[in-house]
Amino acid sequence: MNFINQVAFITGAAQGLGKAFTEALLKKGARVCFTDIQGEKGQKVESDFKGKYGQKNVLFLTCDVSSSQNLKNCFQRAVSTFGGVDIMVNNAGIVDEENWKNVININLVGALEGSMLAIEHMRTDKGGKGGKIINIASTAGLTGVFFTPFYSAAKFGLVGFHRSWASNPYIGQLGLQFGCLCPAFTDTAILYPKSKSQYDDDFKKFIGQYGVNKVETVVEAFLMLVESENCNQDIITVTAQDGIQYHYKENLKKSNL
Numbered sequence: 001m002n003f004i005n006q007v008a009f010i011t012g013a014a015q016g017l018g019k020a021f022t023e024a025l026l027k028k029g030a031r032v033c034f035t036d037i038q039g040e041k042g043q044k045v046e047s048d049f050k051g052k053y054g055q056k057n058v059l060f061l062t063c064d065v066s067s068s069q070n071l072k073n074c075f076q077r078a079v080s081t082f083g084g085v086d087i088m089v090n091n092a093g094i095v096d097e098e099n100w101k102n103v104i105n106i107n108l109v110g111a112l113e114g115s116m117l118a119i120e121h122m123r124t125d126k127g128g129k130g131g132k133i134i135n136i137a138s139t140a141g142l143t144g145v146f147f148t149p150f151y152s153a154a155k156f157g158l159v160g161f162h163r164s165w166a167s168n169p170y171i172g173q174l175g176l177q178f179g180c181l182c183p184a185f186t187d188t189a190i191l192y193p194k195s196k197s198q199y200d201d202d203f204k205k206f207i208g209q210y211g212v213n214k215v216e217t218v219v220e221a222f223l224m225l226v227e228s229e230n231c232n233q234d235i236i237t238v239t240a241q242d243g244i245q246y247h248y249k250e251n252l253k254k255s256n257l
């Protein structure tokens, strides 16, 4: 599938998974507005991507998802630059258990606000063209994680929001699809939080036991959601042990996640 005429908006995308999702969509012909709180880093990536994928297909905006106004302005800028947004990817996230209200504001509130901007823009009963809202949660949103309870709480909240919207019986009439990606540990900077914790050794043991996903595998799972004719209600997990696994509403109930 190619994404010619499709426009994506991605948060937290100057590095890591968001950057890789941005490049994967650009390679397939989409136009992408990618955003991040790290302005300088994002601008360097923008210049690289513009060279590879075309000046008119790429836009970087400095954006802090914990600021409602900043996120709204950036979303509107993407709409006015590209003529609309078809795929919203709420990806920005942090691990910072000491400053846990930031974790809730970025990982949960930021993703909910991003989703609401996309819903209002895309819903066909309000003149939109429909679209996909992909939330990047985590397996920590499906199972408790003792060393990052606040992170896990934020991701559980995001999965709950995804499931609630995805199960809305009127979703087809609104032209919306909700897909959710839940990777386990993946080889990006987030695995190395700046602050130390009493659980660092447990964390290392955990990682040693469960392994770490390659970014490419998570990108493959992401593309399964965005390329699907209808990804609504889909939750995809990616673990080093079991690889990519689809969980539809029914079999998720039966699984132990």
Ligand SMILES: NC(=O)C1=CN([C@@H]2O[C@H](COP(=O)(O)OP(=O)(O)OC[C@H]3O[C@@H](n4cnc5c(N)ncnc54)[C@H](O)[C@@H]3O)[C@@H](O)[C@H]2O)C=CC1
Binding pocket: 011, 012, 013, 014, 015, 016, 017, 018, 035, 036, 037, 038, 063, 064, 065, 066, 091, 092, 093, 094, 106, 136, 137, 138, 139, 182, 183, 184, 185, 186, 187, 188, 189, 190, 191
């Ligand atoms: N790498 C992993 O093991 C896993 C990551 N995830 C999720 O994937 C998403 C992406 O994380 P990674 O690429 O792994 O980590 P990363 O740390 O490389 O990327 C996160 C990005 O979010 C940005 N960001 C942080 N605060 C922000 C804010 N207030 N506004 C906008 N952008 C902000 C950062 O600048 C960074 O570019 C996160 O939501 C994370 O929770 C989920 C499961 C596993």
Ligand SMILES: CCCCCC(=O)CC\C=C/C=C/C=C/[C@@H](O)[C@@H](O)CCCC(=O)O
Binding pocket: 095, 096, 097, 098, 138, 139, 140, 145, 147, 148, 183, 184, 185, 186, 190, 191, 192, 193, 194, 195, 196, 197, 198, 199, 200, 201, 203, 204
């Ligand atoms: C089965 C759970 C999979 C969860 C996968 C993720 O979403 C990855 C989360 C990313 C990083 C976690 C890092 C944890 C580090 C620990 O050492 C922690 O105790 C450190 C907390 C440091 C802090 O408060 O900033």
